[in-house]
Amino acid sequence: MPFHNKPVMPKGFSCASKNCGLKIDEKDLSLFYSDTPAGAAAVFTINRFCGAPVIAGREIIRAGILQAIVVNSKVSNVGTGEQGISNAKRMGAAAARELGIPAGSVIMSSTGVIARQLPIELIEEGVKGMKKLLTPDPLVGAEGIMTTDTYSKALSLSAGNSVITIIGKGSGMIEPNMATMLIYIFTDAEFSAEELDSMLREAVHTSFNMLSVDTDTSTSDTCVIMANGLAGKVDKDEFLSRLKEACIGMTKLLARDGEGASKLLTATVNGAYDEKEARYLAKLIINSPLIKTMAYGADPNIGRVLMAIGKGFDCHIDRSKVEVSIGGKLVYKNESRIDFNEDEVRKLLSGELVDIIVELHVGNSCATAYGCDLTEGYIKENASYYSS
Amino acid sequence: MPFHNKPVMPKGFSCASKNCGLKIDEKDLSLFYSDTPAGAAAVFTINRFCGAPVIAGREIIRAGILQAIVVNSKVSNVGTGEQGISNAKRMGAAAARELGIPAGSVIMSSTGVIARQLPIELIEEGVKGMKKLLTPDPLVGAEGIMTTDTYSKALSLSAGNSVITIIGKGSGMIEPNMATMLIYIFTDAEFSAEELDSMLREAVHTSFNMLSVDTDTSTSDTCVIMANGLAGKVDKDEFLSRLKEACIGMTKLLARDGEGASKLLTATVNGAYDEKEARYLAKLIINSPLIKTMAYGADPNIGRVLMAIGKGFDCHIDRSKVEVSIGGKLVYKNESRIDFNEDEVRKLLSGELVDIIVELHVGNSCATAYGCDLTEGYIKENASYYSS
Numbered sequence: 001m002p003f004h005n006k007p008v009m010p011k012g013f014s015c016a017s018k019n020c021g022l023k024i025d026e027k028d029l030s031l032f033y034s035d036t037p038a039g040a041a042a043v044f045t046i047n048r049f050c051g052a053p054v055i056a057g058r059e060i061i062r063a064g065i066l067q068a069i070v071v072n073s074k075v076s077n078v079g080t081g082e083q084g085i086s087n088a089k090r091m092g093a094a095a096a097r098e099l100g101i102p103a104g105s106v107i108m109s110s111t112g113v114i115a116r117q118l119p120i121e122l123i124e125e126g127v128k129g130m131k132k133l134l135t136p137d138p139l140v141g142a143e144g145i146m147t148t149d150t151y152s153k154a155l156s157l158s159a160g161n162s163v164i165t166i167i168g169k170g171s172g173m174i175e176p177n178m179a180t181m182l183i184y185i186f187t188d189a190e191f192s193a194e195e196l197d198s199m200l201r202e203a204v205h206t207s208f209n210m211l212s213v214d215t216d217t218s219t220s221d222t223c224v225i226m227a228n229g230l231a232g233k234v235d236k237d238e239f240l241s242r243l244k245e246a247c248i249g250m251t252k253l254l255a256r257d258g259e260g261a262s263k264l265l266t267a268t269v270n271g272a273y274d275e276k277e278a279r280y281l282a283k284l285i286i287n288s289p290l291i292k293t294m295a296y297g298a299d300p301n302i303g304r305v306l307m308a309i310g311k312g313f314d315c316h317i318d319r320s321k322v323e324v325s326i327g328g329k330l331v332y333k334n335e336s337r338i339d340f341n342e343d344e345v346r347k348l349l350s351g352e353l354v355d356i357i358v359e360l361h362v363g364n365s366c367a368t369a370y371g372c373d374l375t376e377g378y379i380k381e382n383a384s385y386y387s388s
Numbered sequence: 389m390p391f392h393n394k395p396v397m398p399k400g401f402s403c404a405s406k407n408c409g410l411k412i413d414e415k416d417l418s419l420f421y422s423d424t425p426a427g428a429a430a431v432f433t434i435n436r437f438c439g440a441p442v443i444a445g446r447e448i449i450r451a452g453i454l455q456a457i458v459v460n461s462k463v464s465n466v467g468t469g470e471q472g473i474s475n476a477k478r479m480g481a482a483a484a485r486e487l488g489i490p491a492g493s494v495i496m497s498s499t500g501v502i503a504r505q506l507p508i509e510l511i512e513e514g515v516k517g518m519k520k521l522l523t524p525d526p527l528v529g530a531e532g533i534m535t536t537d538t539y540s541k542a543l544s545l546s547a548g549n550s551v552i553t554i555i556g557k558g559s560g561m562i563e564p565n566m567a568t569m570l571i572y573i574f575t576d577a578e579f580s581a582e583e584l585d586s587m588l589r590e591a592v593h594t595s596f597n598m599l600s601v602d603t604d605t606s607t608s609d610t611c612v613i614m615a616n617g618l619a620g621k622v623d624k625d626e627f628l629s630r631l632k633e634a635c636i637g638m639t640k641l642l643a644r645d646g647e648g649a650s651k652l653l654t655a656t657v658n659g660a661y662d663e664k665e666a667r668y669l670a671k672l673i674i675n676s677p678l679i680k681t682m683a684y685g686a687d688p689n690i691g692r693v694l695m696a697i698g699k700g701f702d703c704h705i706d707r708s709k710v711e712v713s714i715g716g717k718l719v720y721k722n723e724s725r726i727d728f729n730e731d732e733v734r735k736l737l738s739g740e741l742v743d744i745i746v747e748l749h750v751g752n753s754c755a756t757a758y759g760c761d762l763t764e765g766y767i768k769e770n771a772s773y774y775s776s
Contacts, residue, residue: 048705049698079694081708081723114691115725214677215603217699219691289602289677290770297771303502303607306467310437311605317436320469335469337503375771376764382678383685383763 002245007138007156010163010188011230012036015141016133020126022074022112022119029123030144031130032069032167032184033099038228039190040066041197042107043204045221052077052084053108054222056092060107064193066226067105069184070095071145072112072123073169078219079115087118094124098131109182109222111147111169138186142167145182148381153253159242160234162189166246170213170254183208183223183250189239190229199240200225207247210279210369213258214378215287255370256352260377264353265295268368271360273316278367281312285356286371296373298349300326302337305356321361328355390633395526395544398551398576399618400424403529404521408514410462410500410507417511418532419518420457420555420572421487426616427578428454429585430495431592433609440465440472441496442610444480448495452581454614455493457572458483459533460500460511466607467503475506482512486519497570497610499535499557526574530555533570536769541641547630548622550577554634558601558642571596571611571638577627578617587628588613595635598667598757601646602766603675643758644740648765652741653683656756659748661704666755669700673744674759684761686737688714690725693744709749716743 009015012035022028042061044054060066070091077084088108096103110118142152149169156165168183191199204223256264267285272278285291288308294301305324309317324332327348331338354373397403400423410416430449432442448454458479465472476496484491498506530540537557544553556571579587592611644652655673660666673679676696682689693712697705712720715736719726742761 046701047695047698048700048703049694049707076691078691079707079720079723079725114689114694115720216676216678216692216695219695219698288604289766290604293767293770296767299771301502303464303466304604306437306502307435307604307607310435310607312436313434315436319437319467332467332503335467337467374767376767378677379681379684379762379764379767382681383687 002157003249004156007154007165008163009136009138010165010186012188012228013186014134014136015138016130016135017140017144018126018130018133021122022072027144028073029126030071030141031095031127032141032186033134034067034226034228036228036230037065037067037105038226039193039196040064040224040226041193041200042222042224043200045218047217047219049079049219051110051220052080052088053110054220056085056088057107057222060104063104065105066107066224067101068095068099069107069109069224070127071109071182073145073147074112075110075116075118076112076114076220077110077118080117083117087120090120091118091123094127098127107224109220111145111181111220114219138165138167142169145169148259150257153250153257155246155249155253157242157246159189159239162187162231162234162239164243164246166250168250168254170257181218181221185225187227188229188231189227189234190232191227195236196225196227199243202240203244203247206244207251210282210367211251211255212283212287212369212371213255251370255372258372259381260375260379261372262375263295263373265292265371265373266353266368267356267358268366269358269360270366271363272365272367273363275365275367277312277315278365281309281315281358282367282369284308284311285358286369289374292371292374295349295354296375298346300329300331300342300345300349302332305358306332309358316362317360318362323359325357390545391637392544395542395553396551397524397526398553398574400576400616401574402522402524403526404518404523405528405532406514406518406521409510410460415532416461417514418459418529419483419515420529420574421522422455422614422616424616424618425453425455425493426614427581427584428452428612428614429581429588430610430612431588433606435605435607437467437607439498439608440468440476441498442608444473444476445495445610448492451492453493454495454612455489456483456487457495457497457612458515459497459570461533461535462500463498463504463506464500464502464608465498465506468505471505475508478508479506479511482515486515495612497608499533499569499608502607526553526555530557533557536647538645541638541645543634543637543641545630545634547577547627550575550619550622550627552631552634554638556638556642558645569606569609573613575615576617576619577615577622578620579615583624584613584615587631590628591631591635594632595639598670598755599639599643600671600675600757600759601643639758643760646760647769648763648767649760650763651683651761653680653759653761654741654756655744655746656754657746657748658754659751660753660755661751663753663755665700665703666753667757669697669703669746670755670757672696672699673746674757677762680759680762683737683742684763686734688717688719688730688733688737690720693746694720697746704750705748706750711747713745
């Protein structure tokens with residue numbers, strides 16, 4: 001594993017979290033801070049009902065410099081009109097005052113219930129004194145941004161002299177086009193905002209944008225990268241390759257902790273006509289409820305995989321060339337089921353990973369998508385989640 | 389209700405069903421028959437892994453004349469290569485021999501497990517003697533085509549002097565682009581194959597193609613209409629309007645009996661930019677797992693509806709104009725939640741229907757989509773369905 005045993009904030013970064021009264025007991029407010037202004041880039045949800053912090057964030061990130069991120073959980077500030085935008089800005093301003101930095105160098109996120117106004121006074125009051133709580137432990141910051149996640153998520157790895165640390169939350173209402181809900185990437189490497197922007201987009205393309213828990217794209221998805229340069233210059237190729245690794249690592253953590261999930265589900269499509277079709281087909285597989293329940297049931301159901309590929313109505317598919325492997329076992333080739341030991345494959349699928357590989361043999365492109373199984377846990381969680 | 393209290397096959401039509409040994413005890417083979425050759429049309433799944441009967445059926449329907457339909461359940465004859473095509477043809481030929489009609493006037497369907505060869509000898513043997521079992525009760529024919537349906541489905545209504553009777557099965561692996569698995573429409577009205585084809589496509593457009601149980605498009609979806617003309621000519625406009633009614637009626641029956649479903653879920657989008665966007669958005673709503681679980685939980689969750697609309701990334705949406713009603717109650721307008729009595733709405737949603745209406749106010753097009761809630765029942769059914 002390339003990841004550090006214990007994640008740590010890179011040089012000059014710190015974070016804090018606390019309860020400010022939005023939730024009853026649990027932490028609901030997090031702050032991420034760089035001692036010095038950092039180059040920054042971000043990508044956001046493309047959901048048309050995006051939240052107020054996303055609307056405000058798109059403006060803020062244009063300058064390419066950030067020094068802090070403030071995040072609340074419990075209320076998402078979505079579907080809240082002009083008052084929502086104003087509240088988002090007040091939240092950023094409150095964090096800037098506490099940290100003694102310009103308001104324009106703070107980006108905001110909110111996650112939780114939709115169509116409720118943010119209790120902004122609680123947040124303004126809560127953020128006071130948080131500077132004293134700042135710590136280099138990223139899991140502390142991760143705690144305040146959780147909603148239905150079952151544990152806080154952070155990972156670190158090295159890239160040359162620098163460290164890359166990702167803090168994330170996910171769980172439900174997650175599908176591509178900025179799949180994850182909230183992802184914050186910190187590094188002490190030195191890069192310009194432009195370089196960060198292009199590297200972030202490239203890394204997100206094969207990681208968070210290939211993640212789907214339930215096909216439902218959140219209105220609040222945000223992924224920010226900040227680079228304060230305290231570790232100096234790092235080879236760009238090496239950095240990008242480590243950044244991709246880190247993003248895929250966090251993608252798997254989020255998928256595995258999808259609402260109600262008991263397994264990580266991955267689908268790889270090889271030999272596709274082009275990358276677009278490879279990505280589309282891989283996502284069709286991980287998004288199919290019948291495949292998700294098959295993963296849960298640990299059953300190597302060839303029919304459901306063929307069905308899912310067949311939903312690529314406009315893709316280049318030659319039925320006679322398709323090969324399917326489930327759990328590393330070739331199960332379908334030459335338009336017929338291969339005789340395999342089903343009990344053996346069921347055993348392979350009963351662990352924490354269900355892995356589907358499809359060889360199309362019509363081109364040279366490939367893609368991998370990340371998801372999870374669909375269990376009674378997802379139903380229970382979402383049928384009993386009251387919006388008020 | 390426009391439907392007859394008791395469905396009946398139109399003049400000159402009859403059907404039969406029996407167990408031929410594919411299933412242990414339950415009926416697994418059905419025959420539908422017209423005393424005289426009938427004008428006919430059909431639409432099929434667009435899944436790229438379509439079954440052998442679909443491939444063969446596309447050829448057969450070109451002549452525009454049918455006299456019988458033979459259907460087996462338990463094995464779908466999908467992913468079976470050349471041998472599958474040959475078996476499908478043998479199945480049609482066996483039915484033609486039994487009925488004493490040309491092989492080319494019989495269309496075949498198979499539904500059930502994928503990637504297993506059809507036990508064709510059992511079917512050839514089983515179809516013998518079925519002519520003597522023919523009855524005018526459509527529910528008898530409906531019994532032999534069931535897979536995970538919880539009850540057999542047929543309905544009849546009058547169109548002028550004629551009768552329209554639809555027999556259908558559905559339940560899982562169902563989503564638009566020929567949503568339903570197997571639908572057979574019989575009428576004694578007199579129409580040419582061309583007229584039937586255009587009317588069928590128009591009726592399917594607003595009914596079965598707006599149905600989704602789980603977004604998974606079956607490899608076997610087939611919808612056939614046969615018109616033997618024994619009731620003479622019927623006004624075409626009147627017939628089409630009754631045909632649409634009948635198809636929507638069957639669509640609701642199939643949605644309500646979706647795998648594990650406890651409720652019918654409908655979504656209507658009004659004031660859309662064009663019909664394509666109205667249909668797309670209505671389907672986004674009924675397909676969202678978060679909305680499906682919200683329906684199950686009888687919770688009026690505005691956020692999930694906004695999120696689902698927002699997934700129309702390329703649609704014309706003006707956030708400030710969107711209005712949402714749930715269970716007949718206006719809950720969101722002017723970019724804010726309307727103060728409503730939540731317990732009252734929960735009571736409205738706790739029945740057999742959850743109805744979502746979205747007013748976009750950007751155009752004049754509308755569409756309604758049909759689905760069902762997502763419950764533990766769906767998970768149980770599909771996680772324990774073994775493919776062998």
